[in-house]
Amino acid sequence: MSDVSYLDNGELPRIPVAEPADYIRLLKPRVMSLVVFTALAGLLLAPVPPHPLIAFVALLSIAIGAGASGALNMWYDADIDAKMERTSKRPIPAGRLDPESALAFGVVLSILSVFTLGFATNWLAAALLAFTIFFYVVIYTMWLKRWTPLNIVIGGAAGALPPIVGYAAATGEINLASVVLFAIIFIWTPPHFWALAILKIEDYDRAGVPMLPNVAGLARTRLEILLYTLVLAPLGLAPWLLGFASPVYGFVAMAGGVMIVNIAARMFRARDAADMRRAAGRMFGFSILYLFGLFLVLVIERALHLLALI
Amino acid sequence: MSENKDERERPTDGVMLTHEQQRGRRARNIAIGVGVALLVVLFYAITVVRLGGVVANRTL
Numbered sequence: 001m002s003d004v005s006y007l008d009n010g011e012l013p014r015i016p017v018a019e020p021a022d023y024i025r026l027l028k029p030r031v032m033s034l035v036v037f038t039a040l041a042g043l044l045l046a047p048v049p050p051h052p053l054i055a056f057v058a059l060l061s062i063a064i065g066a067g068a069s070g071a072l073n074m075w076y077d078a079d080i081d082a083k084m085e086r087t088s089k090r091p092i093p094a095g096r097l098d099p100e101s102a103l104a105f106g107v108v109l110s111i112l113s114v115f116t117l118g119f120a121t122n123w124l125a126a127a128l129l130a131f132t133i134f135f136y137v138v139i140y141t142m143w144l145k146r147w148t149p150l151n152i153v154i155g156g157a158a159g160a161l162p163p164i165v166g167y168a169a170a171t172g173e174i175n176l177a178s179v180v181l182f183a184i185i186f187i188w189t190p191p192h193f194w195a196l197a198i199l200k201i202e203d204y205d206r207a208g209v210p211m212l213p214n215v216a217g218l219a220r221t222r223l224e225i226l227l228y229t230l231v232l233a234p235l236g237l238a239p240w241l242l243g244f245a246s247p248v249y250g251f252v253a254m255a256g257g258v259m260i261v262n263i264a265a266r267m268f269r270a271r272d273a274a275d276m277r278r279a280a281g282r283m284f285g286f287s288i289l290y291l292f293g294l295f296l297v298l299v300i301e302r303a304l305h306l307l308a309l310i
Numbered sequence: 311m312s313e314n315k316d317e318r319e320r321p322t323d324g325v326m327l328t329h330e331q332q333r334g335r336r337a338r339n340i341a342i343g344v345g346v347a348l349l350v351v352l353f354y355a356i357t358v359v360r361l362g363g364v365v366a367n368r369t370l
Contacts, residue, residue: 015325015327015331015335016331016334017330017331017334018334019333019334019337020337020340020341023338023341051359053355053356054359054360057352057356112349116352116353119353119356120356
């Protein structure tokens with residue numbers, strides 16, 4: 001008798017060659033780091049800081065939850081990832097990892113992260129994390145992404161939720177300040193991703209993903225990017241105007257807001273394709289710097305404030 | 311004794327893993343082991359922090 005197990009179609013099973021590094025790539029570490037950073041800002045908004053270990057576990061759970069969403073996204077999108085240059089080297093399209101393992105990994109980590117956050121902090125935070133994972137995987141990845149050019153406008157809510165989850169983990173409730181941080185990331189997301197979509201328009205065309213530049217054209221996309229940055233710039237000032245950030249933050253937000261609107265305006269006025277691609281590259285790069293800058297100042301300010309309380 | 315020897319020398323009819331597959335499996339097993347061990351330590355620490363030191367002061 002043989003101990004070889006055959007698949008239904010009579011073929012031998014594929015034995016994966018994946019190493020832990022491939023599983024770590026499934027978690028989208030760069031996205032994860034931004035999620036941790038924005039969740040930390042939400043957590044530090046709490047009037048009374050949680051125990052350092054509880055804060056660490058909360059951030060770890062949120063990071064793992066975000067990573068699990070990334071793994072489930074890569075499982076579902078393996079077919080279009082294979083067609084796009086930017087994503088073709090991901091573990092599944094590269095053939096290093098089978099989709100079933102990625103699915104199992106994503107589901108296990110999702111459950112583990114939600115329950116760990118619930119046990120360590122509270123069940124509101126856990127429910128919000130579960131909703132974030134659900135929204136990213138089911139609403140964005142499975143439904144919106146391949147259906148409408150508004151995919152990232154609505155889907156951006158998933159990426160914007162971590163500050164609310166972080167604040168809820170520390171306090172057991174949701175407050176206006178954490179919702180303001182949510183709104184900043186939510187409005188920041190479309191111009192950031194549309195700039196990328198302009199740079200990678202051929203990739204998205206090949207994969208059949210209806211991003212705004214492919215569906216509505218470059219002129220409409222440039223106008224939308226400009227309009228979003230015109231909303232984003234004043235919204236970025238809200239933490240200072242509402243009194244939970246200092247004038248230093250206000251200055252950084254004002255300078256950053258002027259610069260991002262300026263880049264969007266240049267992009268809008270670009271005369272030829274090469275000029276516009278350059279401006280789109282600047283918009284993509286600066287948008288990361290803008291969001292990182294705002295949250296960095298906020299995190300430093302809140303950390304200093306909490307240290308003064310101790 | 312000779313039967314055992316035959317058993318050892320008989321070529322396996324199972325799936326023969328390549329060197330790369332064996333290396334991947336070993337690395338995955340180690341990662342899972344380390345992950346589970348860290349999880350145990352983490353839950354122990356969470357329990358102590360959440361319940362506080364008084365958890366040890368129970369009458370038997």
